[in-house]
Amino acid sequence: MSKKVEVKVGLFVVITSVLIIASVLYLAYSKGFFTREYIYTLSSKSGEDLTEGMPVLFSGYKIGRVETLELNDQGILLIKIRIPEQHSKWIRSDSTFSLYKPLIGSSRLIIATENLNSPALSPKTIPEIVMVNDINESIKKVQPTLAKLDKVVTNIERITANLADPQGNVNKILSHSEKLTGNLAKKDTLIEMATGTPESAQSVNESLKKIRDLLAKTDDQVYGNDGALPLVRKILKDIIVKLEKINTALDNVVKISADASDSTKDLKLLRTEIDTTVNSIDKLVSDINKILPSKKEPEIKLP
Amino acid sequence: MKNIVYLLTFSIILLGCGSKQIPDWTNASFNQLENYKKNYLSGNEHRAELYFNKTLDDIKKSGDLEILARAYLTQYAVHVAVIEAFDDGEYLRIDALQPVLQNRNFYSFLKGSFDTVDKRLLPQQYDGFLRAFRKGKIEDIAYEISRIEDPLSKLIAVGLLVQKNTYDEGILKIAVDTASHNGWKRALLVYLDKLHSFYEMKKETQKAANIEQKIQLIKK
The missing domain is CATH 1.20.1300 (3 helical TM bundles of succinate and fumarate reductases)
Known part of the structure; x- marks a missing residue:
């Protein structure tokens, strides 16, 4: 093999390797591999419906995920969420963290921030998660209706009591119509x-x-x-x-x-x-x- | 291919020959009259009346007076079968306008004028019955009645004998069995009643009492 050919093969191998490495690095960069991440710790009295890897949403957009779940000495669940640097700006000191449990579908952690100008949340602060439950909400909505229903039932009871009473109004009306309709009744x-x-x-x-x-x-x-x-x-x-x-x-x-x-x-x-x-x-x-x-x-x- | 065409044509012609087109009124009037008979003998008088009126309506569509007269004669025959009198006005009106020998002969038969009845013009099933009646032997009459296949014709024959007061226990029992077998309650009660009277007349009190009880049970 001549020296010229050896150089060419060497160049080909090097360029190819460089290209592969560059691609891998670019991919890692674009996926945020080199991005700095912040870890915030949240707390909850119950770990129900919380899982590791659960998405963390802000305005319906995924900005991070739940990293780990662990109990502290007081038996309170600590939830560590990992948020990339570019999204950490959405998390402020007055941000609320809520666990949303829809009737259908998996649970998710939602961050809501009212004032984006308020100071950034310190990673050392441990805010508590608020539970938002569709079923409970539904029950809340149904409750006034149930109260109305209760009233209706009470009324029906009153009417049936009236019916049972031979001297009641309904019976009086019925007896009158009976007279009017005669045999037809x-x-x-x-x-x-x-x-x-x-x-x-x-x-x-x-x-x-x-x-x-x-x-x-x-x-x-x-x-x-x-x-x-x-x-x-x-x-x-x-x-x-x-x-x-x-x-x-x-x-x-x-x-x-x-x-x-x-x-x-x-x-x-x-x-x-x-x-x-x-x-x-x-x-x-x-x-x-x-x-x-x-x-x-x-x-x-x-x- | 040619063979298939021939086969199809032949089949169509064959089918055409097989099924004769029956006019609507013929079909309808026949069915209505059959229903009339059944309902009257079963005791559904009101329903029977409706069927009979329908029969007349359908026959009148054709204007065929011979068949119309037959329908009336059928009605009278049903009355005879349950030992009832009938009003022959309608038939006589038709007969005056369009006399038909066969119908007139049957009318005489229903009226009990057996002497004037021409056996050849009478429906075939009454041949033996009329012959036996003319001979006057009651056992033979009973035998001939039992040989009649059509249950209504059987009851007509018994009905005529009751009218003429020429019957015995056996003849009445034939009528009772026939009515019972066909579920003709009205006819059954009529003949049970007749049988009851017959036993009373013969002073057979036990049999009369049994029949009386049977009647009461059926009537309930």
Whole structure:
């Protein structure tokens, strides 16, 4: 190997090494390796939710981290935080240090400084950490509402007591309305009230129950001779009759309540709705019948 | 490819032949009348009435008086089956306008005028019954009734015999069993009552008392 080549290789190795070292040094510098750091000591009565490496924030920006946690002779927790020199200016003698515990997410140490012109905090001073807890805050906010709720409950209790009292106001009102509404007040359901007959209401409910039961069946139970489809047809036909029964009953109610114009209006509206339902179900039945002709020839013969 | 087209065409034609389009009113009136029968015999009179009115409405859509007359005759037959009288006004009005031999024959049958009934025009199921009745042997009549397949026709036959006062315990029991099997409560109570009267008439007090108790239990 000639001397010229040796020099070249040497130069290459040196330059490369220099570049690598320079890069590493630059990286270390940019990451604050050579920055001077201040260690501040804080105290807390409880170490709950405090961990080593926890971020220290100022105005929501990370300016340092918790270095160590240790107990002193009095059993008070001492928290050492490491703050780089360029951020130490934010920490003043009137700065407050609080541990913020959000409902969701990890805890963090927050520094707030009201007056940046106040003297810098001496590393020898040990300020105490204030606990800020979202849950507690929430409870604080809820407390007035709870108080209101308490009042409401008290009122309800008073009302129910009144209800229980046969001579109470509520009972008096109820007895008056009972007299006014007569039989209607004794009816169990709205349908029953509208139809005036418990039988009609019951039959409608029965039909609805049948439909519910039917829906619970699986598809393979729907088809076939013993399947649910013929049953659907039967039920639908049954519903028509029951709804028609209501229709007739409603007609009577409308006639009876002709004087009370307001209720008549409502009942007429209800009746129109029922009429529409009856018609649509009727159509549905005939459509089903068309699709599924019954085993018997649908021809009226002499019995 | 050609084969598939042929197969599809053939299938469509075959399906077309298989399913005859039934008019809405035919389907609806048939179903309504079936429901009428069932409800009336079960004792749901109000519901039965609604079904019957619907039947008439549907038939009237077609204007077919022959079928309309059949619907009325069916109603009368149901009344006969539960030993009730019927008002034949509507049928007679139709018959005056458009007489149909078969319907008129059945009307005579329901009225109990068996002498004027033409067996050939009567529904087939009553053949044996009418023959046995004309012979007058009560055991044969009972046997022929028990052979009738359609339960309503069975009750119609028994109903006619009760009208004519030509029955025995066996015939009434056929009616009771038929009504019971089909869940026709109204018919069941009618025939149990008839059976009760029959036992009382025959001075069979124990049997009468048993039937009476049964009636009370069912009515509850």
